[in-house]
Amino acid sequence: MSLQAPSLARPQDCCARSAQTPEAGFCGDCGKPLIWCMAAQECHSVIDRSGMCPVCIQPELYLDAGAASTVREGGKLALPLVIRNAAGIGRPLFVTGLWVKEDDAGWRELPLSFERLDSGRSANVAVRTEVLDHAGVHQVDLRLAIASRYHWREEAFVLTSSIIFPVESKDPNGPVTNINVTADQIGAGLTVYNPTRIEQERAAGQDTHARPIPLKLNRADQDETRLGRRGYDNGLRVPRAVxxxxxxxxxxxxxxxxxxxxxxxxxxxxxxxxxxxxxxxxxxxxxxxxxxxxxxxxxxxxxxxxxxxxxxxxxxxxxxxxxxxxxxxxxxxxxxxxxxxxxxxxxxxxxxxxxxxxxxxxxxxxxxxxxxxxxxxxxx
Amino acid sequence: MASEPIVLSDPRMLAEFMRQSEFKAFFEKRFAVPPDYAALLFKNGELVDAFKGGHFSVGGLVDRMKSLIGGSTHISMMIADLKPFQLQTVLRATSRDKVEVTGVVTLEVQVNTDKPSNILGMMHGVDRAPGDANDLGRKALAKADVLDRIRPHFSDRVFEAAIGRVDAADIRGDTGLQDKLQADMMKEVERVVGDLGLIIRSTSIEWAQNAEEAAEQARADAERRQKEVEFQIEMAKRQAELINDATEFEIRSRTELAKLQNASEDELKHMALNSEIEFIDARENAKRRQELEELDHQVAFLEKERKATFENQLATARNETELMRIQQEQLKIDTDMSALRETHMQEMKKSGAFSELEVSALAQKQQREHISELQEIELRGERVRAEIKRLDRQQELDGQKEILIHKKGMSAEQILALDAGLSPDVAMVLAERARAEASSNEQSMALMREMVEAAQAREIRTEDQARTMSDIAMRGAVGVAAGAGGKPLPEAAATGQPQAEIQTIDCPKCSTAAPATSKFCMKCGHKLRT
Missing domain, CATH: 2.60.200.20 (Tumour Suppressor Smad4)
Structure with a gap:
């Protein structure tokens, strides 16, 4: 898990620089107010314009090593996920929900057996698709609700990611590839019906993943409102810099x-x-x-x-x-x-x-x- | 037509070449290799392909006719079990403290499903001449053969090397050692048979009990037995004491004591019959007395504990006020304890289990102890008070000494600032500025007085604060104008000297000094430059 996903939150460079000056309330370059993370006593960081702390909020999502990347029509695909808290200063992250959506179907919430992820810790979640009954390229969307907590306060966010994978055709009516060889030693031809080749397929590059694949996480502001995690029901939002x-x-x-x-x-x-x-x-x-x-x-x-x-x-x-x-x-x-x-x-x-x-x-x-x-x- | 399954001839086998005779038939035969088997097809001794399971059709007259036209080809097939299997072996080593340690190693191995054909490397090649006794090629590979190949690489390189560094008693439950051994063993297997079509999935070791552990267990058993015996003896002693206590009798008589003491058993019986003496059962009293004695012990223990806490508090008292507070608390607790003792005495008297004499003797003893304790506490308090005073005086003297040391070799300006209560660092900065700006000693002293007043008003404590203050005071509006334009100060430009310090400008809204390069005030957000 050495691949480091880019941080979701990015305060402007000038603001981060000005925040180094003791008792600074505004950025000396852009004039915007310096808004500190609610846990500034621990993380000593300003938040970005979207309200996210670059130190406290560092979730990483991976598709675990060894996960299959293709599936045949009529099969199910297992997606072993790893959620990791990459925060470096001992700030815990709370995973409050995980949803999965396949193509145009609705969101399906997965029950999680954990919530708190301490700094540097990771947790595994197994996601299994429904039966994939059409060949072609399919997409599984993931929605992750996370929160950072400090005393009684909580900043909640919703992030999304997606996995795209091909579903191969079962093709029961297609031509069967047979191998015919003859041999008088055994007195007959030998026919092999539609077997699963091993070494030739591997040579064609269809390998399993030896290392976890980092999945890009994007902020889902609409989902945050829809799920009631941020803002008011009527869509209004009060930013920290109000x-x-x-x-x-x-x-x-x-x-x-x-x-x-x-x-x-x-x-x-x-x-x-x-x-x-x-x-x-x-x-x-x-x-x-x-x-x-x-x-x-x-x-x-x-x-x-x-x-x-x-x-x-x-x-x-x-x-x-x-x-x-x-x-x-x-x-x-x-x-x-x-x-x-x-x-x-x-x-x-x-x-x-x-x-x-x-x-x-x-x-x-x-x-x-x-x-x-x-x-x-x-x-x- | 039904298919015949092709499987290994024995479950202990790992891979096997199919016998040619099984394929020979006049009519067509069908065979199926299950999906958990790899089927390797060879044509003229060359590997054609590998399949995970498969369905084969063999034989028939027509195909035989075709082969006569097409020419003769040698076909053979090998099947290999793809399921993981377990191997176990016993390994021995000597620990650091020279105790023989035995462990059962369990390996989970599997034929590499990606490269099953590499298993041929374990079989010494393909069987090219069936029936030839001189042919060294093997027709099968047993699971035990795999263990024979791996085992020699474990004993010294892995097992002895790791066990020789730890004591026999520390081996069990040492997960670090387990991890190291497992990692080393997996590395060895990977090195030896990794490219021979086998993959290692996991290993683990189960330790047999070694001599050291057996001795430890025997010792623990003996100790347990000893404790049990001691407990039983203790219980028996208590029982005996209880019986002794409970069978205490009181004899009440009007007869002379000397006569009673000299009376024989028969005479006592006679006296009892004539009601000259009477036996009173003292069991209840004895029990009550035991309880009260235990309570008395608890009170004494509580008092000792409190005394220890109080002494600790006294020892850590930092000043007079704290000392007073601790003593007040002590007084309150003392009063409570006295009340408790008084109540206890009353209880003892009331119970009738103690004689008047015993109770009063106990009370006197406790009073004596209490008074001596109070005296001791008072003395200790005095000592602590004296020590605190001495330390305060010492601190005062040290402070004066430090000021005197600083004043030595100082200028009149610095001494002025020092006397005004400013720190030596601040005094030095202000004196430097005063001397730099003034042309005469009088001017310098006058300027210094102004700056000292300003520093006092602004509560300047550090060297940096003093420098900032004097910068602002000296440059004033000139700094604002120069900073606003982003130009260097006139004197710096004229002399061509590099500017050592960061140029600052004052915010017109809140007067906070901000770096001259700032576009906005960092305190109030006011726009400083267009």
Whole structure:
């Protein structure tokens, strides 16, 4: 397995170079924001424009050595596959699904006995085609769902590959190749009917594969949406580099408009002041009264109340507060993750949902969300 | 017409030439070679083709007539079994500690289905003269023949070489050794018969028990038996103690003790009958006493354990605050332990299994121990406190000494920066810049004061930070203009000196210094050049 498949993710060279500068938030050459992998503490890498980390996501798919490459009509072809995690820094890869499709038939999911593949490890999967009842060139498509996980977060991707192989004709009505030799020693001619030749066929180059054949993996963005692995049901996707715009927050209580530049990729909301220390928030949530004084309800907001972050093309919210909160009127407890859709209303105070709300609005260009407006409204 | 199957004459055979007599017939005969056999067809001694199975039609008068016209040709056929087969042999070697080691080697071999004709190499050629006793060509190859060919290559080259490096006791379960032996054996088979139409699929070795292992097993058996006997003795002893404890009796009497002690058995019986003495069964008390004694032991053990933990904490205490905290915790635990002991004493008294005297003696003993422990702890705490103070003082002295060493040979500018609390490295950088920019000592000191104030305000700690700060301060707007145009600095251009440091420009939006070659600010993303 020495053949190295090319990496799927490729951040631009200039961005990768700029990421070497400590505390750099933007690329010095192209000006694009440097978006770090959610596991940057381990992989120290920026992701590419499609949201993939070149260090964490390194799956390799092989057709194992010794696999037959041709089959006769009416037969089945066994495809022994090897899935390998080639990540070099100990990041595990999770294989969450494998589907196979033959020609124009539908996708057939194969049950997998494993999910986690540690760095450098490989797993074997046996795929068998259905009965191939037509001669000619056939194609088997493979669809692989993978995920990278870090604490509670997950980035899921779907990749495809295909194998093309010829199916030879059985041809029962065709001419039979016979060999006729005569010999008076045995007193008769000797006829051999349509045998399977061994050495002549081998000499013609129809050998089995002595080494595993690497299969090229391509990103299947449509399948990611279709299978619900990335993005929203309506096709919208929130990229990691999405820009956040802050409305209704007091000056100094929210960061400047723009993408999340912190390597964690998370925005924290809560009662604590905005700051860079461990307990500091990205946006401060206070309940103020009409006269500008702080409402007693502020005490019900935790120091860190909730966090929002883009994950697998969606905007997610995680409840950090022990008091819980409401999203679109539904209450959620601590450590629960909630999908935030366009127009979602976050009510940090579970018992007084109208006192303080943060509304989420998307601005999209075609299917990509380019800006997310976070509007704070206080009615205490 | 039904076909006759052609198979090997014996299952121990691997390959065989077909007898000519089987093909001779007046009428046509049909034969079938199963698909798990290779059929090799020879014409006039030359290999025509090889087939995986086949269907042959032989004989008949018409074909015979045709052969008379067409001329005579010699035809023969060989069949070879293509299925994998197993070979086993026993090998012996001597280990590093001179113990004979025996292993059963199992080989999985198969005729190479891609090149079955190469098996002829094992058969010493094709049989060209049937019936000739002088012909050395063989008509068949047995599976045992294959083993005979391979076996001599294993004994010294593979087996002795590997076993001689390990001790007999370490061989079993050593997968590394197994892997090495398997790999070596497969390599040998490949080398010997690889191009003779055989392929090796796998090998493995099963170890027979060697003398060292047998001795080890005997030792382990003996130890097990010894332990069993010891356990039985222990159980018997406990049983005896229990019986002893449980048969303790208390005699209560109003008679004189001396009289009782001197009384014979008959006299005691008589006294008992007359109710002068009475026996009280003390079994319950004895049992209760045992339980409480065990509990007392547990309490003492808990206390010892806690003491050890506390000593460990004391030894690792780093400062006064930590020491206080540990002592407070200790006090709390002490109080808990005292309460526990008190409860236990009450229990002992209540149980009636101990006399008043025993309980009070025990209490006094524990109190003595407790007080001495507390005194010891206090003393230890004092010692640790004194040690911490001494270390603090030492650190302070070391710091002062270091500053004095640095100050020696320093310029007035550096000492100024050092006194202001900046590090020696930063002081050196700032002093260099001040001297370089100023024309007199007064100017240099004035500039140095400004820079020290700025460095304090910006919390400059490292040499690099100091250099960056002084660069920005010295070049100011000149740097921005020069950097924006991508041109070298005027002084550098005039002198023709190469620029040693990277040119930076300040972002007009966030004032962050960025390399002059950057098109965008790396802090806020603001566009720096068009």
């Amino acid at each position: 820009s956040f715009a802050w409305r209704g927050f007091a000056e100094g209580d929210c960061p400047a408009d723009g993408p999340i530049l912190d390597p964690s990729g998370i925005l924290y909301f809560g009662r604590n002041a905005v700051g860079h220390d461990q307990e500091g928030n990205d946006a401060r949530l206070l309940v103020s009264q009409a006269d500008g004084a702080l409402s007693p309800l502020t005490g019900s907001i935790s120091r860190q109340h909730f966090s929002i972050y883009p994950e697998s093309g969606r905007l997610m919210l995680r409840v950090e507060s022990q008091f819980g909160l409401r999203v679109n009127g539904d209450a959620y407890g601590r450590t629960k993750s909630v999908l935030l859709e366009d127009g979602a209303v976050i009510s940090p105070l579970r018992k007084s949902p109208d006192a303080l709300t943060v509304t989420v609005n998307f601005e999209a260009e075609r299917e990509d969300v380019t800006r997310i407006l976070l509007t704070r409204t206080c009615r205490a």
